[in-house]
Amino acid sequence: MKIDRAVIVAAGRGTRFLPVTRSIPKEMLPLVNKPLIQYAVEEVVESGIGRVVIVTAPGKQSLAGYFSPSPELESFLKEKGKVELLGEVQRLGRLADIRYVIQEEPLGLGHAVLTACDAVGGEPFALLLPDDIIDSRVPVLGQMMDVFDRYQTNIMAVERISQEETGKYGIINPREVSHHLYQVLGLVEKPEPREAASRLGVVGRYILMPAVFDAIAATSPGTGGEVQLTDALGLLLAKQDIYALEFEGVRYDTGTPQGWLEAQLSFALKNPELGRALRQYMERLLQI
Numbered sequence: 001m002k003i004d005r006a007v008i009v010a011a012g013r014g015t016r017f018l019p020v021t022r023s024i025p026k027e028m029l030p031l032v033n034k035p036l037i038q039y040a041v042e043e044v045v046e047s048g049i050g051r052v053v054i055v056t057a058p059g060k061q062s063l064a065g066y067f068s069p070s071p072e073l074e075s076f077l078k079e080k081g082k083v084e085l086l087g088e089v090q091r092l093g094r095l096a097d098i099r100y101v102i103q104e105e106p107l108g109l110g111h112a113v114l115t116a117c118d119a120v121g122g123e124p125f126a127l128l129l130p131d132d133i134i135d136s137r138v139p140v141l142g143q144m145m146d147v148f149d150r151y152q153t154n155i156m157a158v159e160r161i162s163q164e165e166t167g168k169y170g171i172i173n174p175r176e177v178s179h180h181l182y183q184v185l186g187l188v189e190k191p192e193p194r195e196a197a198s199r200l201g202v203v204g205r206y207i208l209m210p211a212v213f214d215a216i217a218a219t220s221p222g223t224g225g226e227v228q229l230t231d232a233l234g235l236l237l238a239k240q241d242i243y244a245l246e247f248e249g250v251r252y253d254t255g256t257p258q259g260w261l262e263a264q265l266s267f268a269l270k271n272p273e274l275g276r277a278l279r280q281y282m283e284r285l286l287q288i
Contacts, residue, residue, distance in 0.1 A: 001152055003145055003207060005051040006044040006126035007116045010037055010063060011103040016256055025060045027130050029260065032267045032274070036254055037063060038092075040130035045096050047142040049126060052096045053119040055112045057103055064100050069093045108226025114216045122210045124148070129204025133263050136249025140205050147181065147245050148207045154233075154242040156184070157205035159251055163193045169201030170230040172244050180246040184237060189222075189230040200244060202230065203251055212236055 014026030027037040037054075044052055056063050070089060077086040103115045113127060126141055134140045144155045158172060170189050174182035174197075186197065215236040222228050233242060252266065253259035265282075269275045 001124055001148075003049060003124055003126055003148065005053065005120060005123065006049050006128060006141075007053045007055060007113065007120060008037070008040050008044070008128045008130055009055045009109060009112045010060070010130055011055050011057040011106065011112045011115075012131075012255075013057070013106060014255075017260075025056075025063055026255070027060075028062055028066065029254070031133065031254065031260075031263055032271055035066065036130050036133065037066070039133050040128045041067070041095055041098070043134075043139045043141050044126065044128065046139045047126070047145055049141075050096055052098045053116045054098060054100050055103055055116050056100055057106070067092055067095065067098050106226075108221070108224075108228055110216045110219055110227035110229040110232045113229060114213060114227070117213045120210070120213075124207060124209050127204075127206040127208055131253060131255030132204035133252045133254050134203075134205075134247070134249045135252070135266065136247065138248070140247045140249055141207075143247050144205060144207050144245055147243060151241070151243055153240055154209050154212070154236065155207040156233075156242060156244050157203050157247050158182070158200040158244040159203050160246060161199050161201045163196070163199060165201065166191055166193050166196035166199065169203075170233075171196045171198060172200050172202065173197035174200055174244060177243070180248075182244045182246070184242040184244050186237065187230055187234055187242075189228055200246065202244075205247070209236075209240055211240060215239075 010027040012026060014021030017026055028035045041052060054063060074086060074089055099119060101115050101119050103112045140157055144157060147155050161169060167190050170187055171191050172184045173186035175185055177183050212232060216227060216232040218235055219227050219232040222231060252263035254263050268278050
């Protein structure tokens with residue numbers, strides 16, 4: 001089996017970024033010169049996947065508009081002789097075969113994934129949460145696809161976190177298979193530190209078999225009436241193997257203001273046009 005489609009969930013309300021997210025989808029917030037959603041789509045494409053389903057929510061029309069052709073803008077850039085910018089704008093419309101489905105109500109990540117069921121069909125698929133921006137030499141999804149090629153089953157990405165942070169993540173009970181690869185024996189959503197089976201927290205990259213949709217449909221809503229993907233994966237684990245890859249790369253949680261700012265600094269300092277001047281500015285600023 002090969003992975004030829006990916007689901008990107010972009011249906012959250014972005015409450016931690018209010019009031020700006022009253023009118024701008026969180027996924028459209030810029031990271032240097034590109035919105036967060038573009039990093040997710042580019043990771044999919046760089047991993048060899050050409051079909052993308054974006055799960056969005058009412059009022060997020062700008063997400064679809066961003067990846068659509070823009071004849072008026074292209075004509076303007078062409079008239080002004082801005083060839084490089086024109087090429088970048090045209091590239092957005094050709095990045096991938098993108099379609100959109102709408103999660104009408106905010107009923108949790110599991111429910112959002114289930115919304116994409118018909119668009120995905122009965123095939124394994126990749127799942128990405130665009131809040132998690134991961135700076136890596138090899139795309140994390142590409143790293144996971146190498147594991148999928150060997151095991152042909154569900155794969156999730158995990159990161160080693162501090163004991164105090166276990167209450168913020170889904171935590172796996174691991175059995176080590178090889179270096180940085182684990183078989184998942186169990187998983188719990190946001191356990192207390194003293195109850196956590198490990199310090200391996202699940203982050204926003206998955207490769208899932210289509211049976212996950214039945215598992216989600218069988219999952220009862222939890223706190224706030226939301227259907228948790230972690231709970232559904234716990235049900236799926238009774239029928240199918242799940243492996244966890246401790247990926248190579250640095251993750252930024254851009255779903256929080258602090259994580260977004262940390263990503264801004266890190267990516268901007270690496271930018272060939274901005275890095276040197278920004279570093280000099282920061283050195284002056286820190287001396288004040």
